[in-house]
Amino acid sequence: MRASQEDFESAMNQVKLLKKDPGNEVKLRLYALYKQATEGPCNMPKPGVFDFINKAKWDAWNALGSLPKETARQNYVDLVSSLTSSESSSQVKPGADREQQEYENLVVTSEDGITKIMFNRPTRKNAISTQMYQEIMLALKAASKDDSTITVVTGNGDYYCSGNDLANFTDIPPGGVEEKAKQSAIMLRDFVGTFIDFPKPLIAVVNGPAVGISVTILGLFDAVYASDRATFHTPFSHLGLSPEGCASYTFPKIMGPAKATEMLIFGKKLTAGEACAQGLVTEVFPDSTFQKEVWTRLKAYSKLPPNSMRISKQVIRNMEKEKLHAVNAEESSVLQERWLSDECINATMNFLSKKAKL
Numbered sequence: 369m370r371a372s373q374e375d376f377e378s379a380m381n382q383v384k385l386l387k388k389d390p391g392n393e394v395k396l397r398l399y400a401l402y403k404q405a406t407e408g409p410c411n412m413p414k415p416g417v418f419d420f421i422n423k424a425k426w427d428a429w430n431a432l433g434s435l436p437k438e439t440a441r442q443n444y445v446d447l448v449s450s451l452t453s454s455e456s457s458s459q460v461k462p463g464a465d466r467e468q469q470e471y472e473n474l475v476v477t478s479e480d481g482i483t484k485i486m487f488n489r490p491t492r493k494n495a496i497s498t499q500m501y502q503e504i505m506l507a508l509k510a511a512s513k514d515d516s517t518i519t520v521v522t523g524n525g526d527y528y529c530s531g532n533d534l535a536n537f538t539d540i541p542p543g544g545v546e547e548k549a550k551q552s553a554i555m556l557r558d559f560v561g562t563f564i565d566f567p568k569p570l571i572a573v574v575n576g577p578a579v580g581i582s583v584t585i586l587g588l589f590d591a592v593y594a595s596d597r598a599t600f601h602t603p604f605s606h607l608g609l610s611p612e613g614c615a616s617y618t619f620p621k622i623m624g625p626a627k628a629t630e631m632l633i634f635g636k637k638l639t640a641g642e643a644c645a646q647g648l649v650t651e652v653f654p655d656s657t658f659q660k661e662v663w664t665r666l667k668a669y670s671k672l673p674p675n676s677m678r679i680s681k682q683v684i685r686n687m688e689k690e691k692l693h694a695v696n697a698e699e700s701s702v703l704q705e706r707w708l709s710d711e712c713i714n715a716t717m718n719f720l721s722k723k724a725k726l
């Protein structure tokens with residue numbers, strides 16, 4: 369499939385978040401592909417021989433000749449994807465339960481055939497910052513390629529995750545709030561898309577309350593184990609928002625439209641037991657034995673033949689993938705409008721000025 373304009377913009381965002389300098393040669397290639405994709409063949413006068421930097425840039429761009437804009441865009445997206453995946457896979461060190469220091473907001477470990485991605489902003493109830501969205505995508509991409517058989521997502525501290533960090537919307541770029549909404553919609557679509565496409569069994573270990581997007585994406589997991597302390601809350605109407613994470617499609621399918629309405633439109637908070645009765649949660653454990661029981665079970669599952677598990681997941685999920693991507697695109701574009709609404713702006717301001725919690 370050809371890279372779309374949105375893929376291209378998303379790749380541009382990812383370049384800004386690279387942790388390691390990719391080196392001059394790669395930077396020149398990125399520059400040249402960017403110029404070719406946006407302006408076409410090199411149209412700049414050749415810089416003088418002593419203007420080293422501009423001459424190197426000109427050479428790189430000019431070398432692309434008449435490469436079509438679409439091909440340059442695709443090559444740019446592919447190059448960025450190879451940079452981000454090599455950066456993330458270099459963070460997954462083999463061996464026993466070693467912490468991955470390179471992530472600021474996650475702890476990623478790999479042991480006994482299980483890659484564990486743990487949200488790690490306990491003082492913010494594991495709210496997902498813009499950087500954390502990128503880190504989760506990188507960690508999932510690395511986990512999809514590492515030696516583990518299953519991947520587990522969990523939270524550090526008393527919360528599983530309090531959803532989108534509401535302060536994300538205060539970081540307004542030069543293009544203004546419209547540009548911010550556009551960038552956020554692209555990031556949301558990429559983030560949810562990473563879950564839709566994740567190839568191995570993906571399990572949520574919900575150690576405490578879960579809010580917003582951390583709840584909606586559970587419909588894309590293969591199993592959800594919850595402590596009896598966990599709750600499941602999607603207060604979208606209270607925040608002037610609308611559902612994401614494909615929940616507008618997965619929740620009615622999982623629990624029926626009436627129960628999905630109570631959660632997604634009226635913001636009813638479910639206990640772990642209720643979420644289990646409605647099919648969102650696989651099994652609930654007493655908090656006192658939760659970690660022990662769940663990890664014993666997961667270690668047993670991780671020893672099952674990996675290829676068989678992968679293929680079974682494909683058989684179960686693949687028929688739905690195209691639909692899920694379409695739902696994801698639609699939900700992201702609806703939210704792009706919602707973020708600019710008075711209802712949403714007022715609710716966010718009320719939370720940030722400490723006038724309101726959920």
Ligand SMILES: CCCC/C=C/CC(=O)SCCNC(=O)CCNC(=O)[C@H](O)C(C)(C)COP(=O)(O)OP(=O)(O)OC[C@H]1O[C@@H](n2cnc3c(N)ncnc32)[C@H](O)[C@@H]1OP(=O)(O)O
Pocket residue numbers: 491492493495496530531532533534535552553555556579580581582603604607609612719724725726
């Ligand atoms: C690309 C983006 C797409 C995204 C779309 C997603 C939609 C969603 O996810 S909607 C859901 C958004 N989440 C919320 O509305 C939750 C807001 N938080 C709260 O209501 C409460 O903090 C919560 C009930 C979770 C916990 O309450 P308490 O137990 O009383 O703890 P505190 O409120 O004292 O929390 C500690 C500290 O963390 C900050 N915090 C918690 N959650 C968030 C959050 N989601 N965003 C930003 N900040 C958060 C909270 O403000 C406290 O900060 P300080 O007061 O500075 O200590």
